[in-house]
Amino acid sequence: MSAGYDAxxxxxGHNGLVTAAYLAKAxxxxxxxxxxxxxxxxxxxxxxxxxxxxxxxxxxxxxxHPRITRDLGLKRLGLSKGxxxxxxxxxxxxxxxxxxxxxxxxxxxSIGRVSPADGAAxxxxxxxxxxxxxxxxGCMLRTPPSPAMASNDLRTKIDLGLFAxxxxxxxxxxxxxxxxxxxxxxxxxxxxxFESDSVKGLLAFEATLGAYLGPRSPNTVFxxxxxxxxxxxxxxxxxxxxxxxxxxxxxxxxxxxxxxGAVIRLEAPVEHILVEKDVAAGVVLAGGEEVRAGLVAxxxxxxxxxxxxxxxxxxxxxxLKRIRxxxxxxxxxxxxxxxxxxxxxWADGARRLVFAPGIDHVExxxxxxxxxxxxxxxxxxxxxxxxxxxxxxxxxxxxxxxxFQYAPYKLRTTSPDDAxxxxxxxxxxxxxxxxxxxxxxxxxxxxxxxxxxxxxxxLSGGQWHHGEVTLDQMFFLRPAGGFQRYRMPIPGLWLCGxxxxxxxxxxxxxxxxxxxxxxRDVKRRRAAR
Amino acid sequence: MTHVQHLKPFxxxxxxxxxxxxxxxxxxxxxxxxxxxxxxxxxxxxxxxAVRTGASVYDVSPLIKYSIRGRDAARFMDYLVTRDMxxxxxxxxxxxxxxxxxxxxxxxxxxxxxxxxxxxxxxxLHQLHWLEEAAYGFxxxxxxxxxxxxxLSLQGPTAREILKLLGVAGIEKLAHFSxxxxxxxxxxxxxxxxxxxxxxxxxxxxxxxDAVWLWETLFRLGDPHKIAPIGSLALDMTRIExxxxxxxxxxxxxxxxxxxxxxxxxxxxxxxxxxxxxKEAYFTGKRALAREKSEGLSRHILTGIEIEGRxxxxxxFLYADKAGKQELGLTTSAVWSPVMKKNxxxxxxxxxxxxxxxxxxxxxWYPKEQKIERSxxxxxxxxxxxxxxxxxxQ
Numbered sequence: 001m002s003a004g005y006d007a008x009x010x011x012x013g014h015n016g017l018v019t020a021a022y023l024a025k026a027x028x029x030x031x032x033x034x035x036x037x038x039x040x041x042x043x044x045x046x047x048x049x050x051x052x053x054x055x056x057x058x059x060x061x062x063x064x065h066p067r068i069t070r071d072l073g074l075k076r077l078g079l080s081k082g083x084x085x086x087x088x089x090x091x092x093x094x095x096x097x098x099x100x101x102x103x104x105x106x107x108x109x110s111i112g113r114v115s116p117a118d119g120a121a122x123x124x125x126x127x128x129x130x131x132x133x134x135x136x137x138g139c140m141l142r143t144p145p146s147p148a149m150a151s152n153d154l155r156t157k158i159d160l161g162l163f164a165x166x167x168x169x170x171x172x173x174x175x176x177x178x179x180x181x182x183x184x185x186x187x188x189x190x191x192x193x194f195e196s197d198s199v200k201g202l203l204a205f206e207a208t209l210g211a212y213l214g215p216r217s218p219n220t221v222f223x224x225x226x227x228x229x230x231x232x233x234x235x236x237x238x239x240x241x242x243x244x245x246x247x248x249x250x251x252x253x254x255x256x257x258x259x260x261g262a263v264i265r266l267e268a269p270v271e272h273i274l275v276e277k278d279v280a281a282g283v284v285l286a287g288g289e290e291v292r293a294g295l296v297a298x299x300x301x302x303x304x305x306x307x308x309x310x311x312x313x314x315x316x317x318x319x320l321k322r323i324r325x326x327x328x329x330x331x332x333x334x335x336x337x338x339x340x341x342x343x344x345x346w347a348d349g350a351r352r353l354v355f356a357p358g359i360d361h362v363e364x365x366x367x368x369x370x371x372x373x374x375x376x377x378x379x380x381x382x383x384x385x386x387x388x389x390x391x392x393x394x395x396x397x398x399x400x401x402x403x404f405q406y407a408p409y410k411l412r413t414t415s416p417d418d419a420x421x422x423x424x425x426x427x428x429x430x431x432x433x434x435x436x437x438x439x440x441x442x443x444x445x446x447x448x449x450x451x452x453x454x455x456x457x458x459l460s461g462g463q464w465h466h467g468e469v470t471l472d473q474m475f476f477l478r479p480a481g482g483f484q485r486y487r488m489p490i491p492g493l494w495l496c497g498x499x500x501x502x503x504x505x506x507x508x509x510x511x512x513x514x515x516x517x518x519x520r521d522v523k524r525r526r527a528a529r
Numbered sequence: 530m531t532h533v534q535h536l537k538p539f540x541x542x543x544x545x546x547x548x549x550x551x552x553x554x555x556x557x558x559x560x561x562x563x564x565x566x567x568x569x570x571x572x573x574x575x576x577x578x579a580v581r582t583g584a585s586v587y588d589v590s591p592l593i594k595y596s597i598r599g600r601d602a603a604r605f606m607d608y609l610v611t612r613d614m615x616x617x618x619x620x621x622x623x624x625x626x627x628x629x630x631x632x633x634x635x636x637x638x639x640x641x642x643x644x645x646x647x648x649x650x651x652x653x654l655h656q657l658h659w660l661e662e663a664a665y666g667f668x669x670x671x672x673x674x675x676x677x678x679x680x681l682s683l684q685g686p687t688a689r690e691i692l693k694l695l696g697v698a699g700i701e702k703l704a705h706f707s708x709x710x711x712x713x714x715x716x717x718x719x720x721x722x723x724x725x726x727x728x729x730x731x732x733x734x735x736x737x738x739d740a741v742w743l744w745e746t747l748f749r750l751g752d753p754h755k756i757a758p759i760g761s762l763a764l765d766m767t768r769i770e771x772x773x774x775x776x777x778x779x780x781x782x783x784x785x786x787x788x789x790x791x792x793x794x795x796x797x798x799x800x801x802x803x804x805x806x807x808k809e810a811y812f813t814g815k816r817a818l819a820r821e822k823s824e825g826l827s828r829h830i831l832t833g834i835e836i837e838g839r840x841x842x843x844x845x846f847l848y849a850d851k852a853g854k855q856e857l858g859l860t861t862s863a864v865w866s867p868v869m870k871k872n873x874x875x876x877x878x879x880x881x882x883x884x885x886x887x888x889x890x891x892x893x894w895y896p897k898e899q900k901i902e903r904s905x906x907x908x909x910x911x912x913x914x915x916x917x918x919x920x921x922x923q
Binding site: 275278307311312313314315316317318319320321324489 | 601604605607608629630659662663665666667810811813814815816817
């Protein structure tokens with residue numbers, strides 16, 4: 001039996017580490033228990049072929065919350081060192097591309113070559129969406145209120161008032177527009193804003209990425225706003241590639257937690273959460289070792305935490321049903337390529353390339369997923385990591401980290417092995433059509449379908465947000481109505497991962513919010529004693 | 530004519546239907562869970578006295594029965610119900626409630642523990658959906674066995690004598706809420722000492738093929754002991770005397786409530802004694818019920834009342850004062866008790882009025898000579914178990 005801790009954190013993913021850092025900073029004795037041999041969770045860098053390293057799951061940093069960066073002193077720990085911002089290039093079927101960057105004149109000119117009207121409209125339209133998303137983003141670092149207004153404390157009511165105020169401050173026209181588009185599908189919104197299918201396709205991709213939704217599914221505008229909120233004051237303003245890959249971010253957060261005094265134990269998989277007299281009392285590791293703690297905070301997803309780590313018979317029937325029915329059908333696969341060299345033109349311009357040449361292209365790709373198949377003709381996001389950090393590949397060689405949309409977790413007749421094969425074949429065929437000859441430059445490859453994300457990174461359903469980011473699974477409904485305040489039904493058990501508000505992306509917001517609620521609770525209990 | 534309903538026969542007959550039909554002296558069939566069930570055979574009053582002075586036979590075959598067995602069955606049952614199942618030994622019966630997440634009662638009924646990991650849950654309403662939801666993560670097999678066995682409830686002071694004549698070894702020693710299994714004339718028979726009358730009584734379970742044998746044997750042997758068949762009307766009189774609540778009469782099951790506020794907790798149903806918050810295992814609703822108890826959140830408690838006079842008082846309002854200014858609650862079931870010569874009812878009362886001995890007022894509307902008249906009379910809160918003779922447990 002180990003010495004008792006104040007808090008045991010399950011999982012050294014970015015949220016677990018953020019929670020650990022905040023709790024340790026507040027003087028709690030904290031232990032973080034991680035199954036893998038490195039911290040970071042889905043923010044990881046790994047070698048997939050000799051000399052070739054790549055960000056294994058998340059590969060762009062854009063949502064890390066500025067307040068968390070400040071609170072945890074991440075800049076001192078080297079966050080900005082080697083951090084490269086990147087724009088996006090939309091690859092067009094004819095070999096052309098649209099370059100989108102923070103230089104709005106250049107962006108407008110680039111789009112203008114495809115459609116002058118869209119070139120003129122783009123910057124204004126996106127700025128407005130970012131502004132609208134910013135009003136929603138204000139509640140990122142706040143604890144969601146209860147819909148039963150009477151049960152909210154004063155602080156939550158004030159937060160809710162501030163949220164309402166931020167909506168009011170949008171002004172009448174923007175507020176109306178936000179109300180209009182919030183639940184809409186992105187195909188209709190794209191039709192409102194743009195005329196060119198190339199630009200619409202890009203918007204459709206941004207709005208569907210990471211969700212089991214096609215451009216014509218409701219809720220896709222919400223997903224778009226959710227992603228865009230990181231381009232406002234609640235995020236980093238742009239996509240960034242960290243030196244050393246996303247693993248560097250995991251390492252940095254581990255350092256922040258370690259410096260604050262948290263103990264991080266790697267290769268210490270939690271087998272189950274110890275519940276004594278209906279209260280969480282610690283965790284039991286796979287080897288049988290008991291780690292006792294005053295509270296347990298899990299950064300694993302809600303299904304892993306509540307269905308696997310909590311033994312049957314500790315939670316209420318209807319609550320468990322809600323958790324079982326969370327929509328967690330991950331549908332993005334990862335392809336990692338070791339390349340002998342880059343196709344012509346790829347070395348210049350944006351390091352993030354998107355292939356989604358039209359609304360229908362993305363919708364058809366989704367049609368396959370809808371019926372449990374890998375997309376015949378996928379939408380792709382290619383991140384050329386070695387351009388930002390050449391040390392990720394041997395000299396003169398390159399690595400590409402590719403998101404393949406859609407490859408659903410819930411497959412109808414395809415076996416996971418076949419799905420892996422199809423992802424690689426169809427991904428390479430799609431790329432080769434855009435950059436002829438790239439197939440011949442592939443030295444090594446690796447495919448991670450959602451099943452692999454589940455088995456290797458503990459993401460249930462391979463869903464990287466710990467539950468889809470849709471209105472019915474957000475805010476006070478995340479992970480379930482009545483349990484939005486990071487407290488799980490078992491006293492002493494907390495959820496501090498992306499399965500809690502405000503959800504996914506490498507933002508650390510859920511971890512920080514959970515830590516704040518935990519500390520309030522600890523303080524209250526100390527005062528009561 | 531705007532609407533024609535093409536009725537087809539669909540009510541099923543229980544294995545006892547043949548012998549029951551021969552004794553049906555009136556138009557007494559009603560529908561119970563899709564079966565023909567007797568409301569009465571001859572007269573409700575004489576059937577009532579069979580329960581209290583002789584031996585009554587009631588067909589309980591339409592009850593819904595689930596077999597729950599498997600490696601985790603004991604743990605699962607402890608998670609499902611509010612009682613502490615670790616204290617229930619094999620071949621014992623326990624009366625319990627089961628609740629939803631909010632500690633609101635889905636239903637109450639009896640559980641037979643046949644072996645360490647072998648149970649039967651008896652319910653008035655279908656529960657399979659709930660049981661299967663609850664069983665997530667448990668290694669249990671749940672099967673509805675309602676039609677695999679059929680049963681008669683033999684209740685009344687002479688019930689034991691009849692079973693002795695039947696040759697049931699050990700019937701003398703069978704304690705209240707215990708189970709016996711045996712073979713008689715090569716026929717499998719299970720007897721549990723429980724019932725819905727609050728009297729000395731047993732439930733006899735056989736395979737459907739042996740139903741007629743059981744009926745005929747009981748009536749042949751029981752003739753000198755005043756055996757009589759009864760219907761649900763007489764049963765209802767006795768269960769009210771005994772203080773037993775009935776789903777859809779005294780409370781609405783949580784899964785059937787139209788408004789969430791209609792759902793009630795076991796505390797509110799007046800069976801708080803069947804909730805064991807101290808038991809080792811967690812059960813669905815435990816945290817909500819612990820909160821209800823510690824914070825005093827029960828809105829009302831279903832308690833017994835004894836009413837002045839004889840007017841039937843079902844669905845009557847209760848007041849703290851004779852003027853009827855302060856309304857307290859409503860009665861659910863009510864009956865004139867012939868053996869006790871008392872007018873009794875169940876009433877939903879605020880917790881502070883639910884302790885026995887308090888005087889309240891009740892407003893009863895009753896028909897008289899083609900008019901509806903109102904009477905405001907006294908009533909007193911009582912222990913709901915009005916009738917509890919020593920023979921029930923002796």
